[in-house]
Amino acid sequence: MNTLFVINAAFNTGQIVATRGVFDLACENRDFVQFIQKSLNRHVKGDWGDLDEEDKQTNDQALKQDxxxxxxxxxxxxxxxxxATxxxxTEADRSATTILFPDEY
Structure with a gap:
């Protein structure tokens, strides 16, 4: 898997890591790597993706309150x-950002 990077982040991501499941699929599928990169760039800009409005508002508050x-x-x-999610x-102390499948939580 290629190195992931962020540009103009609204907050510190800390170390960016992926779970074994995400890593394995990324090693097999370049399109998946592009999806991860696009998603990560959305995340660091405060675009919370496919969450409901309440969860998006919770994230907006979490961004302000660390x-x-x-x-x-x-x-x-x-x-x-x-x-397909x-x-x-990103941890509260901004030490790490983890990319994972929901069943790996």
Whole structure:
């Protein structure tokens, strides 16, 4: 998998890591890597993806109060166990951002 990077982030991401499931699929599928990169760039700009309005508002508050941030992004091209979603979680202390499938939480 190529190195992921962010440009003009609205907050510090800390170390960017991926779970084994995400990493394995990224090693097999370049389109999935592009989806991850696009999703990560949305996350760091405060575009929380495919969350409901209440969860988006919670993230907006968490950004101001240095709490944990969670985004969800869907792409039906990459179903895993029937789920085509990745989550991106940035820890409250901004030490790390993890990219994972929901069933890996």
């Amino acid at each position: 709490n944990r941030l969670l985004s969800a992004y869907n792409d039906d091209r990459f179903p895993k166990n029937g789920i 990745i989550w991106i979680i």
